Amino acid sequence: MPRRSFSIRTKLIAIFVLIKVLPLVALAWFSWHVISDLADTLKKQTEQVAQDTNKLVGGIADMATNNSIEALDDRSRQAIERLTTDTARQVADFLYDRDVDIRLAAQLTPGKKAFQTFLSGRTRKVVMDDGKWKMNEDGTKWVSADPAPVQYKEVTARIEDNRNQFHYRPPEATGVIEYRPLYLEMTYVDLSGMEKFKVSNTRLLPETLLDVSKKENTFCKAETYFESLKKLKPGQIYVSDVIGAYVKGFLPGGVYSKARAEKAGIAFEPEKSGYAGLENPLGIRFNGLVRWATAVVIKGRITGFVTLALDHIHIMEFTDHVIPTNDRYCITSDAGSGNYAFMWDYKGRNISHPRDYFIVGYDSETGQQTVPWLEESLYDKWLSCNCSMSEFETQVPWFDAQSLKKKPAKDLTQQGFLGLDGRFLNFAPQCTGWHTLTQHGGSGSFLIFWSKLWKLTTAAAIPYYTGHYGDHPRGFGYVTIGANVDEFHKPAVHTAAIIKSTRKDFETNLIAQKEHNQAYLRSSLHDTAIKMTLSTGIMIVLVIFIALWMAAALTGKITKMIWGINNFQKRDMDFRLEETSNDEIGQLTSSFNEMADSIQQYLSVVEDAKKNTELANARLKQEVIERKAAQVELSLHRDQLEEMVKKRTAQLEAQIHERERAEEELMQSEKMAALGQLIAGIAHEINTPMGAIKSSGSNILAFHEKLQKDIPDLIKTLTDQHLPLFFALLNQSPHKAVLRTSREERKLIRSLNDTLSGAGIEGGRQMAFFLVQMNVHDQWEMFKPLLLHPESEFILETAYSLHSITSNTTNINQAVDRVSKIVYALKSYIRQSDTNEKIETDIIDSIETVLTIYHNQIKQSTELVREYDTVEPILGYPDELSQVWTNLVYNALQAMDYKGILTIRVKSLENHVQICVADTGCGIPEENKRKIFQPFFTTKKRGEGSGLGLDIVAKIIKKHDGQIDLESEVGKGTTFTVLLPRNKD
Numbered sequence: 001m002p003r004r005s006f007s008i009r010t011k012l013i014a015i016f017v018l019i020k021v022l023p024l025v026a027l028a029w030f031s032w033h034v035i036s037d038l039a040d041t042l043k044k045q046t047e048q049v050a051q052d053t054n055k056l057v058g059g060i061a062d063m064a065t066n067n068s069i070e071a072l073d074d075r076s077r078q079a080i081e082r083l084t085t086d087t088a089r090q091v092a093d094f095l096y097d098r099d100v101d102i103r104l105a106a107q108l109t110p111g112k113k114a115f116q117t118f119l120s121g122r123t124r125k126v127v128m129d130d131g132k133w134k135m136n137e138d139g140t141k142w143v144s145a146d147p148a149p150v151q152y153k154e155v156t157a158r159i160e161d162n163r164n165q166f167h168y169r170p171p172e173a174t175g176v177i178e179y180r181p182l183y184l185e186m187t188y189v190d191l192s193g194m195e196k197f198k199v200s201n202t203r204l205l206p207e208t209l210l211d212v213s214k215k216e217n218t219f220c221k222a223e224t225y226f227e228s229l230k231k232l233k234p235g236q237i238y239v240s241d242v243i244g245a246y247v248k249g250f251l252p253g254g255v256y257s258k259a260r261a262e263k264a265g266i267a268f269e270p271e272k273s274g275y276a277g278l279e280n281p282l283g284i285r286f287n288g289l290v291r292w293a294t295a296v297v298i299k300g301r302i303t304g305f306v307t308l309a310l311d312h313i314h315i316m317e318f319t320d321h322v323i324p325t326n327d328r329y330c331i332t333s334d335a336g337s338g339n340y341a342f343m344w345d346y347k348g349r350n351i352s353h354p355r356d357y358f359i360v361g362y363d364s365e366t367g368q369q370t371v372p373w374l375e376e377s378l379y380d381k382w383l384s385c386n387c388s389m390s391e392f393e394t395q396v397p398w399f400d401a402q403s404l405k406k407k408p409a410k411d412l413t414q415q416g417f418l419g420l421d422g423r424f425l426n427f428a429p430q431c432t433g434w435h436t437l438t439q440h441g442g443s444g445s446f447l448i449f450w451s452k453l454w455k456l457t458t459a460a461a462i463p464y465y466t467g468h469y470g471d472h473p474r475g476f477g478y479v480t481i482g483a484n485v486d487e488f489h490k491p492a493v494h495t496a497a498i499i500k501s502t503r504k505d506f507e508t509n510l511i512a513q514k515e516h517n518q519a520y521l522r523s524s525l526h527d528t529a530i531k532m533t534l535s536t537g538i539m540i541v542l543v544i545f546i547a548l549w550m551a552a553a554l555t556g557k558i559t560k561m562i563w564g565i566n567n568f569q570k571r572d573m574d575f576r577l578e579e580t581s582n583d584e585i586g587q588l589t590s591s592f593n594e595m596a597d598s599i600q601q602y603l604s605v606v607e608d609a610k611k612n613t614e615l616a617n618a619r620l621k622q623e624v625i626e627r628k629a630a631q632v633e634l635s636l637h638r639d640q641l642e643e644m645v646k647k648r649t650a651q652l653e654a655q656i657h658e659r660e661r662a663e664e665e666l667m668q669s670e671k672m673a674a675l676g677q678l679i680a681g682i683a684h685e686i687n688t689p690m691g692a693i694k695s696s697g698s699n700i701l702a703f704h705e706k707l708q709k710d711i712p713d714l715i716k717t718l719t720d721q722h723l724p725l726f727f728a729l730l731n732q733s734p735h736k737a738v739l740r741t742s743r744e745e746r747k748l749i750r751s752l753n754d755t756l757s758g759a760g761i762e763g764g765r766q767m768a769f770f771l772v773q774m775n776v777h778d779q780w781e782m783f784k785p786l787l788l789h790p791e792s793e794f795i796l797e798t799a800y801s802l803h804s805i806t807s808n809t810t811n812i813n814q815a816v817d818r819v820s821k822i823v824y825a826l827k828s829y830i831r832q833s834d835t836n837e838k839i840e841t842d843i844i845d846s847i848e849t850v851l852t853i854y855h856n857q858i859k860q861s862t863e864l865v866r867e868y869d870t871v872e873p874i875l876g877y878p879d880e881l882s883q884v885w886t887n888l889v890y891n892a893l894q895a896m897d898y899k900g901i902l903t904i905r906v907k908s909l910e911n912h913v914q915i916c917v918a919d920t921g922c923g924i925p926e927e928n929k930r931k932i933f934q935p936f937f938t939t940k941k942r943g944e945g946s947g948l949g950l951d952i953v954a955k956i957i958k959k960h961d962g963q964i965d966l967e968s969e970v971g972k973g974t975t976f977t978v979l980l981p982r983n984k985d
Contacts, residue, residue, distance in 0.1 A: 025536070077445050080324045080483055081458050085443045087341060088460040088479040091318050095464040095476060098310060099237055101182075102292040105306045109731050110188040110296065115199040117728045117782070119186055123179040124314050127321060129332045130176050133281045141255050142281050175331035184289055184309040187212075188296070191304060193226045204287055205309065219309070220245050221367030225291055229305045234297045239467035242351040242360075244288025244312060246370040248416030249274035249357025254336060256280035264414075273416070274357025277333040277340075286356040288312030316352045319343050324483040338455050338484035343462075345477040346469060348399075348422030348435050360419040371412065372421035379409035398423035402432045404449070434459040438478045447485070454485045700808045707801050714798050717791045725786050726799065732782075733774035733803045748772045752780065761787045770796040774803050838875040843913055843980070844868055844906055846878060850885040851904075857893055858902065865903040871913050875983045880956045887949040888917040888976050895921030895974060912962075915978040923970040932966065 101122065108114045132145040155168035181201040188197040193213025200207050210217040213226045220243055228238045250273045251260050261268040275283035293307040319341035323330050333340050333354035343352035349360040349372075363370050369389040374382055378396060385392050399422070406427040412418070422431035430448050434457070437444040443460030450457075457480060464476040576593045718726055740748075749768045756764030767787055771777045780787065786795055851858065858864050892902055900920035907914040924932060935951040957964045961981050968974035 025540070076324075076483065076485075077456055077458075080456060080481055081443055081445050081460070083322065083324055084341075084445075084458040084460040084479050084481045087318055087322060087481070088443070088462045091315065091343070091462050091479065092464040092475065094314070094318070095239075095462075095466070098182075098239075098292050098308070099466050102237055102294050102306065102308055105186065105308060106294050106296050108306075110197050110304065110306065111731070112197050112199060113724050113727055114731055115186045115188075115197060117724055119181060119183055119199055119201065121782075122182045124182050124317075126178045126180045126313055126317055127175045127331060128178055129281065131281075135257065139258050141257075142278055172329050173331055180311060180313065182310060182314060184311050185307075186309075187307045189226070189229070189293075189305045189307065191302070196304070202311070204289075215367055218367075219243055219289060220362045220364045222362040222369075223291065225293060225307070229293055229295075232293075232295050232302075232305070234295055234300075234302060236294065237466050238291075238293040239469060240289075240291040241345060242288050242290055242312060242315070244286055244359070244361050245364045246361025246417075246419060247274040247284045247286050247356050247359070249276065249283075249355065249418045250416045251280075252355070252357070252413065252418050254279060256283070274355065274418075276355040276357065277335055279334070279336055279355065281332060283356065286312070286316075286359045286361065288351075288359075288361070290315065312351075315343070319352050319479065320354065322481065324481050338450075338482055341479060341481040343477060343479050344422060344434065346472040346474045348431060350420035350422070351477065353420070355418075357416070357418045358420045360421055370419060371417050372419040372424055373412055373417060374409050374424050375406045375426035376409050377406075378424055378426060379412060393423065396424070399432045399435060400426055402426045402429040404429060430457055433457070434478060434480055438474045441473045441475070450482075455482045456485055457482045700805050704805065707798065707805075710794070710798050710801070714795065717789075717795065722786055722789060722795075725783055726795065729774070729776060729783050729786065729799050730802060732776050732779060733799075745772060748777060752777050756780070756787065759784070761792075763793055766793055767796050770800045773800055838877060840873040840983075841876040841878045841881060842873050843871055843881075843915065846881050847885050847904060847906070847915070850882060850889055853886075854889055854893065857898055861899040862893065862896065863901045865901060867903065867905040867907075869906055869908040871906060871908045872982070874913060874980055876960050876980065877956075880959070884953050884956050884978070885917075887953050888978075891949065892917055892919035892921065892974070895919050895923075897921070900973075909979075912979045912981055915980070916975055917978075918973060918975040920973040923972055924966070924968040924974055925970055929966065929968065933964075 105115075105118060108118060130144075130146070133142045134145045135141070136143045152170040157163040157166040184202040185198060185200040185205050187195050187199075189212055190196050192211075194211050195209040198207065198209055205219060212218055212223070215221055215224055218225070222243050223240065225238060225240055232238060250256075250266055251264060254260060256270045256273060256276065256279060258268045270280045270282045271284070273280060273283050275281070275285050289309040289312055291307055291309050293305050295302045296304045296306055320333055321329055321331065322341040323333070323337075323339045324341075325339050335354040340354050342350065342354065342358075345351050350358050351360070353359055360372060361370055362368065366388075371382060371389060378400075381396060382392060385395065387395075402425070404427070408427050420428075422428075422435060425431050428450070430446075430450060433446050433448070437446075437459045438461040441461040441463065443458065445456060445458040447454060447456055449455075459478050459480045461474045461478045462476040469476050579589050579593070749765065749772050752768035752771060753764045756768060761767070761784075768777070771780055776783070786792060789795060851864070889902070889904075896902070896919050903916070903918040905914070905916040905918075907916075933950050933954045954964055957978060957980070963979050965977045966974060967977070
């Protein structure tokens with residue numbers, strides 16, 4: 001018998017009771033067990049929460065303060081890095097503008113007046129304090145002796161929509177604004193180093209002309225720029241380092257006060273120490289320069305050099321007034337605050353600083369860089385070296401383990417040698433940081449403790465790469481800006497104080513709230529225990545009901561499935577279970593139906609030479625017949641043969657002599673015929689320059705008569721201010737006329753007239769005409785004072801008359817040169833040699849004579865290409881060779897119909913000279929090439945050629961033991977190649 005077991009229904013009900021009812025009972029029992037302890041536990045936890053909350057609030061306050069400081073640091077760092085980068089770019093843009101100036105200067109005609117005019121308009125704003133300073137009553141800082149009251153009106157929003165965070169900032173103080181010349185001097189130096197012209201704007205540099213190839217004649221005896229100038233190529237620019245005399249400082253890193261001076265054991269003499277902004281506003285200023293230079297090129301040749309010495313104060317101006325605080329700008333910098341900007345060159349030497357004694361300079365007596373502020377161990381090496389600074393810097397390492405632990409040399413501090421050369425400032429590790437940040441260009445920042453305060457310091461490379469600065473990724477150098485971090489933390493510190501006060505109030509309220517919460521928890525826990533008991537009983541009844549329902553539903557589906565399987569086993573192959581759900585029972589039903597389908601399908605499924613030979617035979621037979629006839633004739637006249645030969649020989653000699661005479665006459669006739677063809681062209685070539693001479697002479701006479709009347713009036717009209725500009729206008733206008741079409745000229749005049757009208761200049765069209773005719777229309781702004789003169793039209797008309805006399809004189813000289821060249825070439829062409837012996841003949845000179853004769857035909861629509869090697873003269877007959885070149889050139893021009901490219905090459909070979917005359921004409925057909933050198937053969941029209949030219953050419957070349965060949969392609973052109981032997985012993 002099968003073992004009796006519980007049904008699935010019974011088992012399901014038991015499982016549900018087990019997993020649901022028993023846990024609910026256990027949970028209720030546990031709740032009653034812990035409810036008595038929960039009140040005490042919550043009391044302790046509430047007290048702990050209060051303590052933890054108090055601690056958390058304090059932590060949040062500290063975290064908020066720290067995060068605020070970090071946020072301010074990050075935002076300030078980005079702002080100062082941007083300020084540093086912008087300043088570096090502004091410096092680079094300023095320096096590139098100086099490149100433009102030196103290139104413009106190189107275009108001027110060197111002269112003192114031209115240089116004065118060039119410098120007169122180049123000034124730049126410099127901001128200075130009023131120089132009135134005194135020590136305060138405590139003797140601790142410098143204050144203005146005559147402070148100007150700050151007067152400005154507060155500005156508020158006028159409408160409601162603008163009132164949200166409306167913020168007004170009053171205008172910045174302007175200080176004393178001076179417009180200083182950009183350049184201390186402008187010079188023109190010849191190729192030997194001697195100054196030929198000089199214009200000076202300062203007493204720092206001598207006005208006398210000096211030999212700058214000698215270092216002792218340069219600024220501070222420290223410039224060596226002439227050696228670099230000699231290496232310049234046209235268009236290249238030389239730019240020097242910053243050069244200036246070093247200014248000593250005797251009380252570094254603080255206010256120059258009586259108390260500090262007494263403590264240091266020195267006299268209180270601030271005016272004898274280096275300038276240091278608010279620390280010493282009475283000190284000595286650093287005076288330096290940066291020199292630009294480039295070559296002056298005339299007709300492709302360097303004739304000298306022009307130089308511009310930039311006043312160093314204009315470079316200082318970029319950093320002297322920048323401060324990275326809310327003030328943004330200052331008239332007089334205060335390095336002691338830690339908020340200031342300064343500048344270094346590409347090597348790491350300081351070239352701009354609020355404290356002028358920190359700028360690296362030179363000894364005016366020796367021309368050597370003065371010793372900078374060295375670290376103690378480096379100073380000992382300096383003393384033992386006993387050498388110049390340029391020698392010393394090659395013997396010691398740069399940026400050598402810089403550290404705040406190292407100290408500066410006391411002797412140098414006492415002597416006032418405080419120049420900042422970052423390479424040897426080993427007690428200032430920020431120098432290594434700046435140099436590292438800019439080693440590939442770019443910018444960055446870092447934090448460092450310096451001068452007893454934490455500073456955020458930035459560095460940005462100056463992207464200027466002209467001259468030797470192009471060899472360094474840092475370009476001209478780099479800008480650094482230091483900022484006192486305490487300035488950034490002020491808002492965060494103020495916020496932290498407010499949070500601390502709020503925290504105390506929170507602690508008081510937290511204690512009262514804790515007592516209230518504990519009473520409320522006790523009451524709430526008691527009510528929760530009762531409600532949990534009731535809900536547990538209800539859940540038990542509900543679980544039992546659900547268990548009964550689910551057991552009935554599951555067992556019903558299983559019973560139906562078992563009944564279906566039994567029917568299928570009884571061969572009811574079409575029976576299928578009904579699929580009523582997608583749950584596991586439904587999937588089992590679907591699987592059963594698929595299995596039934598597969599079984600049902602399986603049970604229901606169980607299936608030419610012969611012609612040429614005859615022609616050759618016929619010719620052979622004819623030759624035999626002719627030879628036999630000759631033998632018969634010879635036998636008949638054998639006795640009279642000798643007499644006949646003598647008679648025939650005499651006849652042939654007479655014919656040869658007659659032919660030679662005829663050939664000589666034909667050659668001379670051909671040459672004269674060619675010369676006759678040139679007469680009309682030569683006459684036109686001579687008449688053209690003669691007409692130019694006559695026309696220019698008439699113009700000069702007319703302008704001269706006009707100027708005799710106008711010059712006295714002009715002298716009375718021009719003032720001392722306008723006279724240099726008038727001469728500059730004459731110098732700037734080129735003597736050689738600029739070729740333009742009438743349409744181009746009218747367009748230029750209209751454009752300039754509109755520009756002058758826009759600039760407020762009346763009568764612009766007539767003045768535009770004069771400026772365009774003088775070819776100075778692109779430089780009209782330079783002569784604006786003349787254009788604004790009441791008599792501007794009369795002044796420009798007189799300048800145009802003087803310009804026209806000069807340009808007409810130039811035209812006459814050019815025309816005379818052209819006539820002389822034509823006459824000389826014609827004389828060379830028609831000369832007759834008085835000897836029949838070969839003489840030394842210059843091939844290129846002979847060809848150029850012919851080209852000069854044919855200049856009129858060539859210049860119109862023919863492009864002439866010369867490709868000449870250097871060749872020595874050969875022995876030959878120059879007259880006959882000239883006739884060869886005449887024929888070849890004339891034939892080439894006719895073949896091209898005087899429109900195309902005529903190329904003449906002269907090449908030196910080992911034993912010959914090769915001459916090629918090539919055209920891009922119609923070319924010679926293949927059938928005519930072998931007849932081209934035959935007498936009287938020509939393809940020209942009747943009357944254009946005799947057919948003897950190339951025959952004569954061939955004979956002349958043969959007479960010189962040379963040879964002539966041709967290459968030609970129809971439609972592309974022809975090349976005649978002549979080979980003439982070199983001289984033979």
